[in-house]
Amino acid sequence: MTDRTRSAMADVLAGRRRGGFLLFFGPAVIASVAYMDPGNYATNIEAGAGYGYGLLWVVLAANLIAMLFQALSARVGIVTGLNLAELSREHFPRPAVIAMWIVSEIAAMATDLAEFLGGALGLSLLFGWPLLWGMVVTAIVTYAILMFERGGFRPMEIVIGALVMIIGASYLIEMFIAPVDWSGVLMGMSTPDLPDARALTIAVGIIGATVMPHAIFLHSGLTQHRAITSDLAEKKRIVSFSNREVIIALAVAGMVNMAMVIMAASAFHQGHADVAEIETAYHTLTPLLGGFAAAAFLTSLIASGVSSSVVGTMAGQMIMQGFIRRHIPIWLRRAITMIPAFVVVAMGVNTTEALVMSQVVLSIALPVPMVALIWFAHRRDVMGQFAVRGPILWLAAIGATVVLGLNFVLLWQMAGFSVPGLAN
Template sequence: MIGSERIRQGMSRVLSGERRGFSGRLLFVGPAVIASIAYMDPGNYATNIQAGAGYGYQLLWVVLLANLIAMLFQALSARLGIVTGRNLAEMSRDNFPKPVVWGMWVVSEVAAMATDLAEFLGGAIGLALLFDLPLIWGMAVTAVVTYGILIFERRGFRTMELIIGTMVAIIALCYLVELLIAPVDWTSAATGLTTPALPDAAALTIAVGIIGATVMPHAIFLHSGLTQGRVAVRHEEDRRKVLRYSNIEVVVALAIAGMVNMAMVMMAASAFHQGYSDVSEIETAYYMLTPLLGAAAASVFLVSLITSGISSSVVGTMAGQMIMQGFLHFRVPIWLRRLVTMLPAFGVVALGYNATDALVLSQVVLSIALPVPMIALIIFTSRRDIMGAYVTGPVVRLLALVGATAVLGLNFVLLAQTFGVPIAFLQG
């Protein structure tokens, strides 16, 4: 707590002009870094591996587009929290009718549990593969580690920001190493990044998966809350500075997350596209990496997966706590929250359900829940009576509507495919 109070004082000095320079601006870094974990969670691994293995570098532009949409909505979420001093769940509770609020809470809680299912299983799969453990033991270790990290939350916001920031750095470093090991065709990668192309209907299906699962419901809720109580805003000039620093952090943090996702696609393209294009599961990718790129590449891959699973599970639990407190004005002990959110994952394994199939199912649940925070965020940030001078302008509003329409439309396609509903333009 002392560390967090010292950070608050430092930020106040920056806002007042007493402290200048890059080191002062670094004090404002934190919320977007934590939120960025949602874009590097285990749910992204299988999709990115499938994209690279099946289509080489051709779908990199989809990752870029998805990342730009994510930047916009995370920036809007942070803006809501900074301007109003309230998070998205609290704003929903205070502005929508009670039946709507209850419905939003139920959907959001289910989404938080589905998110944690994917993240928790991802970390457990990584540990089980790395140490040759039964999956159930990997889950037990993941449970202990994530709870141990969550305990540090009581020491103040800065401690958790540093822990999650370190994990983001580990994931990014792992994929930097992977790119140094893998024989990447940089010319083809540049072409794939800048030239939109969908070779066939199956490629469109993968693109739908990449974009449709990019903007995560819990990350939108969480970011608006992470900006609360970090620094005292004394006047409008302070608020404008905080917003400016927040926007810069969102761009940088999500750019790093985007580059990690691109690196996943490029690694899969270089390792699997020629000869092993049917690789689509995390476990298969790990076993194939050793003979193709060596044991080091496989080990680094698992380290990144474990770090991703543990950190995103921690952040998912934080988001679930914030959602419950915001909608119901009710807080449960963190150990109980951790226990409740991980029970579905243990149930999946105990019942013998395929872990990869469970990951896919969790993404379907997230797709159903996604409209709730996206639409609410657009409504609130477009209302002058709530945002005042910081209401979104017509250009930003239009971009948000276009981005939401694209993401929600693609999620609809993803859901239709999941439940076997034929989509005309995806046939053949």
């Protein structure tokens, strides 16, 4: 950050300058990329093709939960000056910290599997390359973008913001091309329904792809040292700016996710309900909506894969440093987290199926940061007068309970037991 920017931020916080919101804009934009990663593409395409607009309510609910938890994560980083992993290391017993670190690292690797495969798959389909070539190019591009972090957070935020704009613009184009039934969209957003066991699996995958464990850890780290405050009034102003940014950034992410489901429902549900793979979706889009729509779809997928892979690597570094105070070179972490993707490809595993299952893994790992975040956010000895109370605390507890409940039901189903009220 330049001295000029620091001075401008100090003037805004001290009340000597009006406005200035954009000076604090950035952390939620980076975190929002996690909510538009290729895992979302896999689950949203399957949801739209198989159930039309019927699972849009799941996307909406997941996005609202995400807004709440990202706001809490940013709040914790601003108030304490520590990220969630560092707080956990300071306040929890060592065995619990090690267990949390292992679970979080597994979640980070599952995240990177989805992101890395998605970007590689998009390049492979768009340019007709073998998937392995797409993986190599994705690795080179993501590492090159990670080097922007050496110049401070602003260059990285600008690059990530540009990629987010590409994703959003691509789906705006899709909405103009696809024959959308807007009354069906409103019905799907407002009518909760899970018609069968497969819908439950997809719903949990949507939640796993929307409310991301590594994004909860990362957001607290992005805000912890962003601005220096001299009193409580200045901290309150930063928290207010942060809440506003979270609403804007995650509203955009939520609309992109809904656009994915809407596009898949409009294009595939009638006559192509069996479309459940990204490759099939691309090849089916061309005759249905034209080559321009298919190219926009792949462009957004590539931007999503590259940007979210960069953010996932940043989060992995923060998780390791926070929990166990260890740091490894970016290139080494990038290489380690790529290994599962290469293994999946070498084994011939269906890429879209791997993406969906990675999101289920994420959803199962999600309670770790969610519960820890609620625990710290409500403690007055940690947060002081910024400790959350009343409706916000209850909403956070309800959100975590919903996720835990869905995970339990999914594990019950995967163990071979039927779920009452749901057809197999």
